Amino acid sequence: MQNSLTRKPIEIKISTVVAVALILNDANIATLENALKEMTGGTPDFFDDEFAIIDVENIAFESIDWIGLITLFKACGLNAVAVRNANEDQHAAIRAHGLSIDIVNKVKPELPTDLEISPASETLTSPVVPETVAPMPQAMPAALEHIPAMIVDTPVRAGQRIYARGCDLIITASVNNGAEVIADGSIHIYAPLRGRALAGARGNTNARIYTTSMEAELVSIAGIYQTFDAGFPKLTANHPVQIKLVGDSIEVSSIKSA
Known part of the structure; x- marks a missing residue:
């Protein structure tokens, strides 16, 4: 001690x-x-x-x-x-x-000062550059940092909460009733999902949830959630499931092989 x-x-x-x-x-x-x-x-x-x-x-x-x-x-x-x-x-x-x-930072993107907006077509046009003037070379953008997915190989038990910050979450064991798994990206569960799964926790509406067996208490994409007290949607047997956001609604569907 x-x-x-x-x-x-x-x-x-x-x-x-x-x-x-x-x-x-x-x-x-x-x-x-x-x-x-x-x-x-x-x-x-x-x-x-x-x-x-x-x-x-x-x-x-x-x-x-x-x-x-x-x-x-x-x-x-x-x-x-x-x-x-x-x-x-x-x-x-x-x-x-x-x-x-x-504090929520709401940054309004600004157009470069050398661009003009055409009200009629709402397209961007660049001013004509004389042929005798060579355009300035553009700096290469910095490489985006890659954040690897968080991988969990053990069952997530009741009362446990796992959060994958800034990345996807991959779970190779079951998520039990009363457990909660959260990711800023997508969630992949190669086992039954019986607890709660919340993907796109920081507002990523393109995030999805995948599981081989859909038995969840609650699922959420970018803060929009759905519970299943009234039962689960009809899904194709023995097929994995994907959960995504369509407009303001959660869509649960089977992933069928071609």
Whole structure:
């Protein structure tokens, strides 16, 4: 055992925390409570003390009952920790309720100054360069960093949570009931999926989930999720399954060989 005299009173390490994004389109507490009950099917442990970020972009800030909102989410197993898309003059009021500010960088791409936009065709045209002037050479873009997939070779048991940050997640054993697997990229499970699988955790709508046996409690792509309390869709027997996002809906289908 490490000597307590040589141990630092506190240590700080980098930790990745995945939070549920709660996008408010209504401020009425009763309306939100009914909507949450409908989403979760009344299951009391649907959210298991998960962190939550409240997105207020689509709602009038003055209409929010913060105490009622935080209390409602807490009763549903969601711990509100931050607020997203609030104006700077609203930050003090948010912090007064013990919440942090989640900063979202919205960078608007700018066109190069030597390009012109044609209103009629909405295409980009470059100014004519005299033949006597050689164009400046373009710098080669830096190579993109490759992040290898996270590979898990053991069963993911109830209560376990695995998060593949910035990459795909590959699991060669079962994901049991009560387990949760998360990836910023796609999730590949070469065994039964019985727990929860959340792909595209940071908003990648092209992410997918693959499994050889679809028995999931919940699946999610880029924050859009689906549960299966009413049963699973009809799938071809003995075929692997892919789950993808089509518009704002989750599509579950069999992968059939040619």
